[in-house]
Amino acid sequence: MTPAISDPLGVLARQREHLDAVRRRIQKAYCVTVLDHITAQIRAACPEAAYVGFAYDGQARDVGLLGVLGEQTSPLSGLPWLWERGDEEHRLAELAAEIEADVQTALEPYDSPAWATVRRNSASEGNLWLVELPPPDRPTRIAELVREHHPEATAAVIDSHRAGGQIIEVVEGITDDGADNLVCPRWPRKSDETLNQMVAQLLALPARAQRQLVPADHDSGGRRLLLPLPPTS
Structure with missing residues (x-):
């Protein structure tokens, strides 16, 4: 006979803790994979891309895409805008909705590894945040x-x-x-x-x-x- 479970509440609590840890690991992997996916899409259209610029509403945790930026060309220069949302002539324009949605997804969990790539753009006085695109390798x-x-x-x-x-x-x-x-x-x-x-x-x-x-x-x-x-x- 199968022995009776003497502490069903404790067993279920441990199972719930285990499943929650698995869920968090999968969630982190998903966030990084989403970031890698949109990075590949962006670089296919704009190989010089280094950052996605966005406005961030911390209370609503809402991302508003502003555009894509490149690396500094000199220590005294700012990050150059390679594409700003609203410019419909650029190849990235057709990816605007996907870029915004994927950045939102990658940053949605508080403990997402993608947050380590985010910083405030100190050269801007406005609500401009940058997510650094990860390297291909x-x-x-x-x-x-x-x-x-x-x-x-x-x-x-x-x-x-x-x-x-x-x-x-x-x-x-x-x-x-x-x-x-x-x-x-x-x-x-x-x-x-x-x-x-x-x-x-x-x-x-x-x-x-x-x-x-x-x-x-x-x-x-x-x-x-x-x-x-x-x-x-």
């Missing part, structure tokens, strides 16, 4: 940024349980006894924020993370992961 971009400060880096060690995922060490070759030569990251705060933003997005996509990350050696807790860095030019 996150591991390659991570490798480029890491090697700006660690030219000999071959891999990055990630703590997957720290603030959504953070790089805590860099592998620079091997030691005389054949072990990984681990060093502490030596990069400024801005680079650290950008790198960990991309790491968190990568970890939010389980299928990609499983292909690109491997468990670090001597990690019985399963929280330390190794990201082998691909070649960069």
